Amino acid sequence: MASINVPGKSSWPELVGKNGGVAATTIISENPKVFVVMIPPSVTAITSDYVNNRVRVFVDDSCNVTTVPTIG
Structure with missing residues (x-):
């Protein structure tokens, strides 16, 4: 499977x-090609x-x- 790079900010x-x-909103506004998954401590x-x-x-x-949110 080929990997496709998503343009824009990545971390x-x-x-x-x-x-x-606020972080999720910021991430999506700075790179609308990504989606955010929140991971709670549980x-x-x-x-x-x-x-x-x-x-x-x-x-x-x-x-x-x-931790630093990054694409991946």
Whole structure:
């Protein structure tokens, strides 16, 4: 299967510590070709597949972003 690169911004380090909802809105506004998946701390396992238009946003119990959101 061929990988297709999604143009536009691919990581958002400035969103670490920000509210997850604000982060999702920012990501989509800066790269409308991607979709955002919020990952709460209760999720202990995620798939290791690479999806070239997905951005995972890991949040803590207060819904603040804990790691740099990146495409994948």
